[in-house]
Amino acid sequence: MRCQHEVRIMTKSTANQLRYLFVLAILASAITIAPASAAGGALKVDITRYEPYPAEIGKYVDLWVSVKNTGGGTAEDVTIELMPKYPFTLDSSDNARQNKGSIGTGFSAMYEYRLFVAADAKPGTHEITIRYQGEKGATWSEKDFEIKVGTDTFDSRGTLKLDAITTDPEVLIPGDKGTVTLTLTNTASQYSVTIDGKDYDTNAQLNEVELARSDGIVVTTDSYRNMGVLGPDDSIEISYNVQVSDDAEDGTEHLNLVLTGSSHTYNAKWDIPIKVETAGIKIIPSKPLKLAGDGGKIEFDVANTHSSTFTSVSIEPRADGITFTPTEYFIGTMEPDELFTIEFDCEVTEKSSDGADLHLYSEYRNGNNRHEVILNNRVIEIEPVVPEGNSSTVMIGAALLLVVVVGAGIYHRKRRGA
Known part of the structure; x- marks a missing residue:
């Protein structure tokens, strides 16, 4: 009976020891896996976004890393370090470690990084590592993040x-x-x-x-x-x-x-x-620009010297003291190098001994673009008109002049004969 009692006592004692050790193990493990902290601060690190998404092969990708203090106190001296792996490299190794000082409880800090994706990277998911600490000299904690590279989960070979x-x-x-x-x-x-x-x-x-x-x-x-x-x-x-x-x-x-x-x-x-091309519509007089008396006709060759087809082509002549019919000549569509001859009837309403300066307005469309060109280097010559009432007087004068000339000749001969 005594032996049995001692065995029971030893069994209870052993069980209590085991329970005690189990509790200690749980507490120890909780301490071991606790995240990086400082003065009551606990840090949570995440990549909030990266652009472009997915990262493009042979180009840079920008990352934004958020560090949030989820603990009950201030994290006094927060440092993070980005540790890239192939196919990623930092734009500068000096930018790997960043420190923004303290982060209060419930607050976050944002860190920016730029990585280059290797030109021979394969499309798919690749990892980077970020390590962090809440105060200088504290143990570093690490976390891996995935970055998608390429635009598809399959490898296409279409060209x-x-x-x-x-x-x-x-x-x-x-x-x-x-x-x-x-x-x-x-x-x-x-x-x-x-x-x-x-x-x-x-x-x-x-x-x-x-x-x-x-x-x-x-x-x-x-x-x-x-x-x-x-x-x-x-x-x-x-x-x-x-x-x-x-x-x-x-x-x-x-x-x-x-x-x-x-x-x-x-x-x-x-x-x-x-x-x-700067070339456009060219207008060339096909006959001399000369009007007899009160009017007449003028004629032009119109050429499209541009390499495109023009639409809505029209020509309008203007000159002081002259009325043109039609007032504007509508040609319409002109293909490249096409030549079109146009004619205007002219009525002289004001006389000018120096002729009349001619202004030619050329309007056309190249696609939906409206163009207008003005040519100002032409002069219309206007010949003077002899009044009809003075024609008989001129003839009489000419006859009298002839009589005088003949009479003078006869008189001169008679004197020589004498």
């Missing part, structure tokens, strides 16, 4: 080509507004391709398509984003509005079409040539 460039109007004039339409085509002919024993789809992704300006042309349309995918042999037309500067010179302006695809390998850039 885009620039199929066509269309400008409306075809050739621009300084000051014109126009539209540039670009056709992109997926060159793949089947829906999948096998490379090194692995199957890939042949979709072509369009994450961003931007038309960049030149010195003489401004692009007024923003870039297109997240346009989806093009299947094999599919095409898409993308249009941009542009405006030519007033002082642009004759020649070709070069815009850049920049495509961001599914990865750095499938990004592309194309040269987009845009023609600019």
Whole structure:
């Protein structure tokens, strides 16, 4: 009986010891896993956002890291350090560790970082590590975060080509507004391709398509984003509005079409040539600009010397002291290098010995752009009119003059004979 009693006592004692040790273990583990703290402060670290999302291969990505004090006291000296891993590198290693001092309970501080994504990075999810401490000399705590790289969970092998460039109007004039339409085509002919024993789809992704300006042309349309995918042999037309500067010179302006695809390998850039010409409507007199007496006709050859088709072409002559019929000659559409002959009836309402200065107003449209040109270097010659009532007087005078001349000749002969 005594032995049994001693065994029971020892068993109870052992159980109590085990309970005691278990409680101590729980307390110890709670102390061990507690987050970084300082003077009662407990820190919570998160990446609030990063841009662009997803991060783009071969480009920079900006990160915003939030550190919040969730404890009951102030975190006196908070420091965080970003520890990038491949494919990420910091723009400067000096920026890895940042300290913004103390953070009060319930308050947050924001830290900004810039990382470069390696050009040979693979699309997918990659990790970075951020470590932090609440006061100088305290133990560092670490936390891993995921950053998505690339635009898709699958690896596409579709390749885009620039199929066509269309400008409306075809050739621009300084000051014109126009539209540039670009056709992109997926060159793949089947829906999948096998490379090194692995199957890939042949979709072509369009994450961003931007038309960049030149010195003489401004692009007024923003870039297109997240346009989806093009299947094999599919095409898409993308249009941009542009405006030519007033002082642009004759020649070709070069815009850049920049495509961001599914990865750095499938990004592309194309040269987009845009023609600019200052040439327009030319007006040439096809007969001498001369009016006999009270009026007559004048005639012009009108030529389109521009490389685009003009519409709504009209010519209006103006001169002081002359009335023109029609007052304005409407030609309409003129193709490049087309020549059109027009004629005006003229009535002289005011006499001028120096002729009349002729002003020719040429109006036309290049696309939706209205143009007006004035030519001021022409003079209409007006011949003087002999009054009808003075014609008999002139004839009588001429006859009398003839009689005088003949009489003088006869008289001169008689004197010589004498």
